[in-house]
Amino acid sequence: MTPGTIKRGQDISGNLTLDCDFCVVGSGAGGSVAAATLAAAGARVVILEEGGHHTRREFNMQEAWAYPTLYQDHGNRATEDLAIMILQGRTVGGGTTVNWTSSFRTPDRTLRLWADKFGVTGLDPATLAPHFEAVEHRLNIHPGSRDDVNRNNQKLWDGADKLGWRPELIHRNVKGCARLGYCGMGCPLDAKQSALVTYVPDAVAAGADLYANCRVTTIKRKGHRVESVSGEFLDEDLDRPSGRGITVHPSRGLVLAAGAINTPALLLRAGVGDDSGLVGKRTFLHPAVPMVGLFAEPVEGFYGAPQSVSCHHFADRGTNVGYFLEASPTHPMLASIAFPGFGDSHRHLAERLSFAQATIALMVDGQHDDPGGRVRCGADGRIRLAYPLGDGLREAARDAIKNMARLLLAAGATEVISLHAKPIHIRTDAEIGDLDRAQFGPNLHTLFSAHQMGGCPMGDDPKRSVVTSRGRHHQIENLWIVDGSIFPTAVGVNPQLSIYAHARLFAQAIARGG
Amino acid sequence: MIAPEPLTPHALARRSLVKKGMVGGALLFVGGALPIALRATRLGPEPRGPLKLLSRSEHAVFSAIAARVVPGPAADPTWPSAEALDCAGKVDALLARAHPSIGREFKQLLTLFENGLVGLLIQLAPTPFTRLSPTDQDTRLEHWRDSRIVIFRTGYQAVVRLAHATYFSSPEVYPLMGYPGPPEVPAFPLR
Ligand SMILES: Cc1cc2nc3c(=O)[nH]c(=O)nc-3n(C[C@H](O)[C@H](O)[C@H](O)COP(=O)(O)OP(=O)(O)OC[C@H]3O[C@@H](n4cnc5c(N)ncnc54)[C@H](O)[C@@H]3O)c2cc1C
Ligand code: SF4
Numbered sequence: 001m002t003p004g005t006i007k008r009g010q011d012i013s014g015n016l017t018l019d020c021d022f023c024v025v026g027s028g029a030g031g032s033v034a035a036a037t038l039a040a041a042g043a044r045v046v047i048l049e050e051g052g053h054h055t056r057r058e059f060n061m062q063e064a065w066a067y068p069t070l071y072q073d074h075g076n077r078a079t080e081d082l083a084i085m086i087l088q089g090r091t092v093g094g095g096t097t098v099n100w101t102s103s104f105r106t107p108d109r110t111l112r113l114w115a116d117k118f119g120v121t122g123l124d125p126a127t128l129a130p131h132f133e134a135v136e137h138r139l140n141i142h143p144g145s146r147d148d149v150n151r152n153n154q155k156l157w158d159g160a161d162k163l164g165w166r167p168e169l170i171h172r173n174v175k176g177c178a179r180l181g182y183c184g185m186g187c188p189l190d191a192k193q194s195a196l197v198t199y200v201p202d203a204v205a206a207g208a209d210l211y212a213n214c215r216v217t218t219i220k221r222k223g224h225r226v227e228s229v230s231g232e233f234l235d236e237d238l239d240r241p242s243g244r245g246i247t248v249h250p251s252r253g254l255v256l257a258a259g260a261i262n263t264p265a266l267l268l269r270a271g272v273g274d275d276s277g278l279v280g281k282r283t284f285l286h287p288a289v290p291m292v293g294l295f296a297e298p299v300e301g302f303y304g305a306p307q308s309v310s311c312h313h314f315a316d317r318g319t320n321v322g323y324f325l326e327a328s329p330t331h332p333m334l335a336s337i338a339f340p341g342f343g344d345s346h347r348h349l350a351e352r353l354s355f356a357q358a359t360i361a362l363m364v365d366g367q368h369d370d371p372g373g374r375v376r377c378g379a380d381g382r383i384r385l386a387y388p389l390g391d392g393l394r395e396a397a398r399d400a401i402k403n404m405a406r407l408l409l410a411a412g413a414t415e416v417i418s419l420h421a422k423p424i425h426i427r428t429d430a431e432i433g434d435l436d437r438a439q440f441g442p443n444l445h446t447l448f449s450a451h452q453m454g455g456c457p458m459g460d461d462p463k464r465s466v467v468t469s470r471g472r473h474h475q476i477e478n479l480w481i482v483d484g485s486i487f488p489t490a491v492g493v494n495p496q497l498s499i500y501a502h503a504r505l506f507a508q509a510i511a512r513g514g
Numbered sequence: 515m516i517a518p519e520p521l522t523p524h525a526l527a528r529r530s531l532v533k534k535g536m537v538g539g540a541l542l543f544v545g546g547a548l549p550i551a552l553r554a555t556r557l558g559p560e561p562r563g564p565l566k567l568l569s570r571s572e573h574a575v576f577s578a579i580a581a582r583v584v585p586g587p588a589a590d591p592t593w594p595s596a597e598a599l600d601c602a603g604k605v606d607a608l609l610a611r612a613h614p615s616i617g618r619e620f621k622q623l624l625t626l627f628e629n630g631l632v633g634l635l636i637q638l639a640p641t642p643f644t645r646l647s648p649t650d651q652d653t654r655l656e657h658w659r660d661s662r663i664v665i666f667r668t669g670y671q672a673v674v675r676l677a678h679a680t681y682f683s684s685p686e687v688y689p690l691m692g693y694p695g696p697p698e699v700p701a702f703p704l705r
Contacts, residue, residue, distance in 0.1 A: 061696035064683035073616075074608055075679070081664055082671040178700050188699050239611040302693055332693050336682035337675050342655060347585035347593065350682065354692035382613050421659055421667075443667035 004039075004204045006092070008053050009213025009233040009242055016246040020044040022510070023229050023250040024208075024257060025216045025266070027051075028094015029496050030483035030503035031257030032199035033135065037507035038255070039206035046209050046248050047200075048229070050258075051091035052236050053212040055196070059186030063333040066185035070098050072262075074239075079373065079387040083442035084287055085337070086261075086385070087184075087450045092212050093196030094259060096496060099450070100183050100306040101172040101192055102326070103141040104493035105132050106501070109316065113367060118488035119459035121469045123502070131501040136171075138202075139193040141497065144169030148179065150304025153327045155293065155357040157309045159411030160325065165313035170326075172305065173496075181303040181329060199500075214246060217381065219254065219270040225478050226254045226272075253478035253510065257503065260284075260452035260485040261385060265377035267456070275475040278466050279456055280375035283385060284490040285449035286362040289397045290328060290338055292349070293357040293408030294415045300354050301330035307494075314361075314403060315492055321368050321396035324493070325404065328358040338446045340423050349417070359408060361400030366454060366489030368392050375455055389447075394440040397447075402435045419446035451495050456485040471506035482506050555628055556644040562603050566610035567617050568624070575624040577602040578644045580677040582651050585690075594686050596677060604680040623669050627658075636661065 021043040024035045031047060039045045054070060067075025070091040077086040089095035106128065114120040135141070146169070149157060160167035177191040190197050204210060216231040228249050232241040256263045264280035267273040274280075311325040328334075330353060338358075339349045349356070366372050373387030389397075405416045405426045416426040421444055424434055438445070458481075459465030462474035467486055473479040482503035484495055491498050555571040558578060565573055580596035587595050596602070609617050626632050630640040636657045639646070643654060658670035681687065688695050 068608060074611060082668045180697055182696065332688060332691050333679055333683040336678045342583040342674055343652060344589050350691050380615060382615050442664045443671050
């Protein structure tokens with residue numbers, strides 16, 4: 001087997017036309033494992049990735065470099081009203097290059113919901129188990145250790161434990177982690193076992209060619225088949241088309257893995273595959289509401305493994321929208337754009353950064369009546385996401401900030417601050433009721449998302465889903481989708497392992513002929 | 515099963531406002547129709563280098579906003595000014611790489627911020643932003659932030675987040691936040 005290569009946009013001097021078996025768009029969780037699986041099965045694979053090829057030598061742990069270079073929209077992605085900031089990767093390895101290493105299998109109850117209410121078939125825990133195991137093995141996912149727990153996460157543990165909310169240690173995909181705390185800016189030690197250092201090299205070793213800085217814009221369909229896919233190379237400094245392009249003719253098929261938001265956007269832009277009218281709708285975000293606890297002693301949430309403790313006590317709230325609790329790292333830029341206010345009031349919080357603990361409640365959207373967001377994309381390629389915060393999510397957000405306040409006070413916080421435009425300060429349990437007056441709505445408080453899902457849901461009914469329960473497009477027989485966009489609702493846990501495992505299962509089926 | 519959002523008047527109003535996008539719709543019309551208001555802009559300090567996206571006046575408007583939004587030496591001399599960290603220059607460079615329509619909308623947003631008519635509407639004060647006193651600038655920012663109209667709150671978020679992002683990602687402010695900066699990286703590989 002001759003290994004493939006990774007080429008950057010700057011290495012390409014003219015227009016390219018390529019033939020292959022499969023073209024994979026996107027090199028994140030879904031794309032990398034799909035490409036590796038297909039290439040290992042002997043297929044000729046071409047991977048097209050919009051982001052650059054950045055590796056550990058460049059990962060300088062500076063936010064001013066990392067967010068513009070490694071994230072979608074140079075770190076400025078958000079819903080169109082800017083109410084929810086969206087952290088999403090755009091680099092070889094996709095979100096896995098910058099994610100926080102938390103690794104969970106898809107909860108059984110989520111798989112059951114998808115089967116019962118969304119017409120998903122044949123994706124039960126037993127079917128997925130070998131794929132979870134294989135990915136866990138390749139990414140060195142292992143149970144968390146107490147030594148991983150920094151003070152930021154320890155406070156979460158202490159508060160949840162005192163209240164009987166059963167905190168758990170998080171499994172992480174790391175090998176030789178020095179607990180530096182910079183996973184979100186790319187691991188400078190390659191300790192994080194992201195796609196960048198696992199499935200992408202596996203795919204290339206098995207013969208796949210990867211083109212970085214290559215944005216796919218066009219998909220040509222003829223009848224029930226994709227004929228070709230085209231993209232433009234980007235000048236990385238300017239982030240503008242370089243004038244050179246690529247057209248790929250994949251004889252066996254096109255595998256989309258540009259991630260939630262971007263995969264639906266690509267289909268809409270290309271005007272292909274929205275036969276159901278569902279593409280881009282029901283996009284989910286696990287919208288995260290943060291609370292800050294101030295402690296008398298330093299917390300230094302910018303150092304140490306970013307996430308090592310989770311609490312799923314509120315994940316299943318019956319008829320109400322559930323949420324789960326984790327910690328967020330507190331590097332200066334990330335924290336300061338989340339902190340409310342400006343000028344002096346903002347400085348008051350900023351200068352106490354090292355004493356601040358950040359707990360986040362990630363709301364499990366889409367499992368109730370909330371419709372999620374809607375992606376749109378026109379011919380100019382500008383992607384827009386509208387995401388209304390409905391009553392169910394507002395209720396969950398209010399419940400979450402009250403419980404986070406309880407937790408942080410139990411952990412010993414001297415003050416808890418809601419990140420509202422007009423923050424509410426809580427110092428004692430008796431004051432928690434003050435949070436009942438908290439307003440929720442666009443830009444009244446901080447919300448962010450690091451987990452994008454949905455927009456091309458799977459299921460067996462072509463009227464209610466875009467792809468089958470094996471990722472194949474209902475109307476286009478040689479088009480598959482293998483990224484986070486296939487999930488009919490939010491997963492309810494951090495999604496990377498779910499995406500890897502589903503993509504691996506789908507890719508094996510694709511390799512066998514669909 | 516999945517019920518659509520109920521069509522209450524409130525939901526309708528919210529939807530139609532939200533749909534206008536970051537700084538779209540009616541506001542763009544007002545802003546776009548009145549570029550003349552920028553004539554009164556106080557230009558302030560020169561940009562450090564050639565601007566890639568913003569005009570000289572737009573740069574001045576953002577500089578004036580950033581000066582109020584970041585901690586700054588007026589309140590505490592230990593904190594550097596937005597100008598010292600070249601926040602406006604960094605935002606110009608960042609948005610020059612964004613999708614061209616985002617760059618255009620941001621320019622229009624700055625026009626609106628400066629626009630005397632918008633000032634009249636939001637604060638009953640027709641003075642351009644750059645010509646207000648620092649206290650009145652803060653009040654104008656608060657009006658944008660607390661407006662009942664989503665689009666104003668969106669505009670506020672756009673300028674404040676960019677000012678904060680460029681300022682607080684500068685190593686000069688790390689010590690003031692009690693952040694010692696990135697640690698030494700142990701020898702590679704560790705395992
Ligand atoms: C800061 C952060 C922290 C996170 N922490 C965790 C965590 O701890 N645990 C967890 O489970 N998950 C975490 N996630 C989420 C997780 O990383 C993502 O859910 C996962 O990577 C998504 O996989 P994907 O295959 O759907 O898409 P991605 O991994 O996002 O890959 C999609 C790729 O496609 C490329 N692309 C997009 N459009 C095009 C186009 N038109 N042409 C060519 N290429 C294109 C993108 O540049 C990107 O590289 C985190 C994410 C972020 C951003
Ligand atoms: S915490 Fe571990 S995995 Fe994350 S950046 Fe540091 S060394 Fe890498």
